[in-house]
C-alpha cells in the first residue's frame with residue numbers, strides 16, 4: 206500500500222508523491238489525516254534556500270496542525286485504538302546519551318530540519334500534508350466526538366495561545382493588546398475575548414485590523430496610536446518583534462505583563478527602562494509551544510464555540526495546490542490555508 210504526500214523536494218517546490226506505507230511497530234500510531242493547516246513555521250522551511258542540498262538527498266513532509274482518524278496501532282500504543290479521533294502534539298521529546306533533551310518534530314515542527322528529514326527516511330515519521338502520518342503514541346491527543354476534525358486541527362496552535370494567555374493571567378476585565386493580527390493574533394483575540402478581557406488588536410495593516418474586528422476585538426489600532434494596556438501579547442514576529450515590544454513596554458500600566466509569543470531575528474535585542482519595570486511591578490514572559498494541559502484548554506475553547514473555525518481556516522485548498530497556499534499566505538483576505546482530506550476509503 207502507498208499513500209499520497211506533498212513532499213518538499215526543493216525550496217518552494219512541493220511534489221505530490223506516492224510513498225510506501227510505513228511500518229507500524231512499537232508505540233507507533235498511523236493516522237489518516239482529515240484536516241491540516243498551513244503555519245508560518247512551515248513557510249519558514251518552505252522558502253529556506255539553505256535547505257536545497259539537504260532536500261535533494263532527504264525530502265521533508267511539512268504540516269503539524271493535524272487532526273485525523275487512527276487507522277493502525279503498534280502493539281505498545283497503549284490506550285489508543287483503530288477508529289479513534291485524534292489531534293497531534295507535533296513535538297517529539299527524546300534524551301541523548303548525556304541526558305540532554307533532544308527535540309524533533311512531526312512535520313518538522315521542532316528541532317533541526319536535517320534530523321526531521323532523517324526521521325522520515327529512517328522511521329517513516331513525516332508530516333500532515335499527506336494522506337497518512339505516523340506519530341508516536343505519546344504525541345496523540347484524543348478529541349471528543351462532538352469536535353469536528355476541522356476544529357481539532359486548531360488544537361495545536363490554540364494550545365500555544367492558551368499557554369500564552371495563562372502567562373498573563375489574570376486577563377479578565379483587563380485591557381489586553383494583541384500586537385500582530387495574523388492567524389495567531391486572531392486566535393489570541395478570540396481566546397482573550399472569551400476569557401473576559403477587553404481586546405485591542407494592533408497591526409499596521411488596515412485589512413488585518415478589519416479582520417480583528419470581525420473576530421471580536423473590542424478596539425483596533427495601528428502601531429503608535431494605542432492607549433494604555435494591562436497586558437500585551439507580541440504576536441508580530443520577525444523584524445516587528447522589537448518595535449512592537451518597545452511600544453508595548455511604554456504602554457503597560459502598573460502590574461502589567463508583556464508576553465513574548467513570536468520569535469524574532471537572531472539576537473533580537475531591546476533596550477528596556479528597568480526602573481519602569483521595577484517601580485511598576487511589571488513582568489516580561491516568554492512562551493513557546495504548549496504543555497499538555499493547554500491542549501485540554503484549547504479543546505474546551507473549541508467546544509465552547511469561542512473560535513470561528515471556518516472563518517480562520519480559509520481558504521481551503523486541495524493537497525495538490527499546497528504550493529499556492531504557501532505562496533499566498535499573508536495576502537489580504539486569507540487567514541490559515543487549510544486542507545481537508547476524505548480519509549482512507551472516504
Ligand SMILES: [Zn+2]
Nearest residue numbers: 244246270362
Ligand atoms: Zn503551527
